[in-house]
Amino acid sequence: MEQPIIKVDHVTTKGVMTKSNTPLGGYSVNPYVGCPHACKYCYASFMKRFTGHTEDWGTFMDVKDWPVIANPKKYAGQKIIIGTVTDGYNPLEERYRKTRQLLTELKDSGADILICTKSDLVLRDMDLLMEINRKNRLTVSWSVNTLDEEFKNDMDAAVSIERRLAAMKQVYDAGIRTVCFISPVFPGLTDIEAIFHRAKDQCDLIWLENLNLRGGFKADIMKYIAEKHPELFPLYEMIYNKKNRSYFRMLEQKAEEMARVNNCQFVDNETPYERVPQGHPTIVDYFYHEEVRGTGNSGKRNK
Ligand code: SF4
Numbered sequence: 001m002e003q004p005i006i007k008v009d010h011v012t013t014k015g016v017m018t019k020s021n022t023p024l025g026g027y028s029v030n031p032y033v034g035c036p037h038a039c040k041y042c043y044a045s046f047m048k049r050f051t052g053h054t055e056d057w058g059t060f061m062d063v064k065d066w067p068v069i070a071n072p073k074k075y076a077g078q079k080i081i082i083g084t085v086t087d088g089y090n091p092l093e094e095r096y097r098k099t100r101q102l103l104t105e106l107k108d109s110g111a112d113i114l115i116c117t118k119s120d121l122v123l124r125d126m127d128l129l130m131e132i133n134r135k136n137r138l139t140v141s142w143s144v145n146t147l148d149e150e151f152k153n154d155m156d157a158a159v160s161i162e163r164r165l166a167a168m169k170q171v172y173d174a175g176i177r178t179v180c181f182i183s184p185v186f187p188g189l190t191d192i193e194a195i196f197h198r199a200k201d202q203c204d205l206i207w208l209e210n211l212n213l214r215g216g217f218k219a220d221i222m223k224y225i226a227e228k229h230p231e232l233f234p235l236y237e238m239i240y241n242k243k244n245r246s247y248f249r250m251l252e253q254k255a256e257e258m259a260r261v262n263n264c265q266f267v268d269n270e271t272p273y274e275r276v277p278q279g280h281p282t283i284v285d286y287f288y289h290e291e292v293r294g295t296g297n298s299g300k301r302n303k
Helices: 042-049 098-108 121-135 149-155 161-172 192-202 218-228 230-241 244-262
Strands: 008-013 016-018 027-029 060-065 080-081 114-115 137-143 177-185 205-210 266-268 282-287
Touching: 080 098, 080 137, 098 114, 098 121, 114 121, 121 137, 121 266, 137 161, 137 205, 149 244, 161 177, 161 205, 161 244, 192 205, 192 244, 205 230, 205 244, 230 244, 244 266
Parallel strands: 008 060, 027 080, 080 114, 114 137, 137 177, 177 205, 205 282, 266 282
Antiparallel strands: 016 027
């Protein structure tokens, strides 16, 4: 996908920290509104409704200006997720440096910080990440749902999968906890086993999440499948129109078996902090996570 032309604005906000309403609690922090990565399946495109944007998702970005976080220690021990409805390391971060500013403000907070990205621009901030990692819990997660660059290019305008994996390795080798977030899992297209084997020696966690087609992008994805992978169209119809989940149940069993064979923990609804022996990442089953609210964060199988 070509990088779209981005209309940039600045917005002043009362604060940058937003209480999260996910089961994990904590805070969601997004230094920008909008995301130039323009993923075709981006659930965050609902943000348009809340921010008055009518442009296509991926073609606008508001750069947030916020008052300096006055008392970062207030977040000690709390979970802070950076990049829930934007990618803090989108290409415009190179110029505006808002994610770097945010991390600088939080570096002595003692918070449990998770950065979610599809970029390798995070490597620019290795000095800061190392400093944060000495004083706080820090995790960096890359979304990788394919090893096929052509499919990736059909779906997003972020950097190549190889660049993401190379960045993951560098951060992992620097002693920082990393996640390979296999999401969204596209039925018939995402090969979770191949991605697991490619990433297992450079990540502590593998997260698995199904493709969810509840958003306004459902029609675009169904059209894409019909045109590019017509052989898979009946499967998508079964899952997304007839609500038959047997495909993901089968994949869940496959993932559990993969964990057993490779001597990895297999848990759901959990983000255990500990780093794990190299080559044995904890596999976290977030399939249909949105429906298992309230099951607790036990680190065990809830089923
Ligand atoms: S990187 Fe994340 S926030 Fe950005 S467009 Fe893709 S899915 Fe949406």
